[in-house]
Amino acid sequence: MNQKNSELGNNTDSQDKIENQKEDTRPVCGLIMPIADKDGYPIGHWKEVKKIITSVAEEAGFRTRLVSESEDVRVIQKTIVQNVFDDDIIICDVSSKNPNVMFELGLRFAFDKAAVIIKDDETGYSFDTSPVEHINYRKDLRFSSIEQFKKDLFAKLKATFEKSKEANHSMYLQDFGKFVIKELDTKTVSENQYILEKLIEMQKEIKNISNANLKNAKKEEFIIKGDSRAEIKDLVKSLYIRYSNEGIDYSKSRLADLISITMEENYKIEISSRTIIRYIEQFIAEQRN
Known part of the structure; x- marks a missing residue:
C-alpha cells in the first residue's frame, strides 16, 4: 500500500513538473506605473497598487508584468520600448504624472495599441490624454472603493482587449488625424554577433563611467x-x-x-x-x- 502511495505521489509530482514547464500562452498585460517611493505617498504605496492591478489582470486571463521586465539580459531602455510595442494590452497608472510613465504611455499611443489608463483621485488630468477615459481609484486605497475600482478595471480591460483584436481598427490615432504607424525593425542575428553587440554596449558603458570618473577626479x-x-x-x-x-x-x-x-x-x-x-x-x- 505504501509503495502504491509512493508511486502515486511520484506520478503527481512529475505531472506537476510537466504542467509548470508548459509555456504560458496567456496574452501579456504590461504595467506602466511609478515604482519608487515618492513624497506625498506612503512607503510601499506603489507595491500595493501593483498587487491590486495584477490581481485584476490575472483574473481577466492575462500574464502580467512591468514593461521593464524581460527574460533576456539587455539594455533596460530597449526592453521597455520593445515591451511597450509588443504587449497585448497595457495598464498605465498616471498617478503623480511620473515623467517616465507619461513618456512610455506616449509611445504606446504612438504605436496605436490597446491601453487602459488609471489614476488616483488626487491626480489631475493631462491635456493630451484627457480625451481618453481614465479609471479613478482612491489614493488612500480604501477597501470598499478599491473593490468597485477592480470591477470597473476588469470590465474595461476585457472590453479594450476585445476591441483591439478587430481588424484594421485604430485604438487612438483616428481621433487625432491620419497616420502611418511605424513598425519596430526586427532582425535575426547569430550568437556571436549578439555577444559582440553586448560587448560593444558594455564598452560604451565603461567609457562613460571612465569619463565621469575622470571629470570628478x-x-x-x-x-x-x-x-x-x-x-x-x-x-x-x-x-x-x-x-x-x-x-x-x-x-x-x-x-x-x-x-x-x-x-x-x-x-x-x-x-x-x-x-x-x-x-x-x-x-x-x-x-x-
Whole structure:
C-alpha cells in the first residue's frame, strides 16, 4: 500500500513538473506605473497598487508584468520600448504624472495599441490624454472603493482587449488625424554577433563611467609657468597615458580632442588638437626607440 502511495505521489509530482514547464500562452498585460517611493505617498504605496492591478489582470486571463521586465539580459531602455510595442494590452497608472510613465504611455499611443489608463483621485488630468477615459481609484486605497475600482478595471480591460483584436481598427490615432504607424525593425542575428553587440554596449558603458570618473577626479597638480612647453608636454603625455590605458581603441584625432577638452576644462590650458597629435607622435617615437 505504501509503495502504491509512493508511486502515486511520484506520478503527481512529475505531472506537476510537466504542467509548470508548459509555456504560458496567456496574452501579456504590461504595467506602466511609478515604482519608487515618492513624497506625498506612503512607503510601499506603489507595491500595493501593483498587487491590486495584477490581481485584476490575472483574473481577466492575462500574464502580467512591468514593461521593464524581460527574460533576456539587455539594455533596460530597449526592453521597455520593445515591451511597450509588443504587449497585448497595457495598464498605465498616471498617478503623480511620473515623467517616465507619461513618456512610455506616449509611445504606446504612438504605436496605436490597446491601453487602459488609471489614476488616483488626487491626480489631475493631462491635456493630451484627457480625451481618453481614465479609471479613478482612491489614493488612500480604501477597501470598499478599491473593490468597485477592480470591477470597473476588469470590465474595461476585457472590453479594450476585445476591441483591439478587430481588424484594421485604430485604438487612438483616428481621433487625432491620419497616420502611418511605424513598425519596430526586427532582425535575426547569430550568437556571436549578439555577444559582440553586448560587448560593444558594455564598452560604451565603461567609457562613460571612465569619463565621469575622470571629470570628478581630483585635479593633478601641474605648475605651468607661463608658456613652458616642456611642462605642457608632460601634462599632455600624462593624459595620453591615462586615456590609452582605458583599453578603448581611440583614433589619434579623438584622443587629441579628449586631451584638449580635459586640459581646457581642468587646467585652463588651450592647446590645438594638431599640436597634441604632434606631441603624441613624438611620445610614440620615443617609446619605439
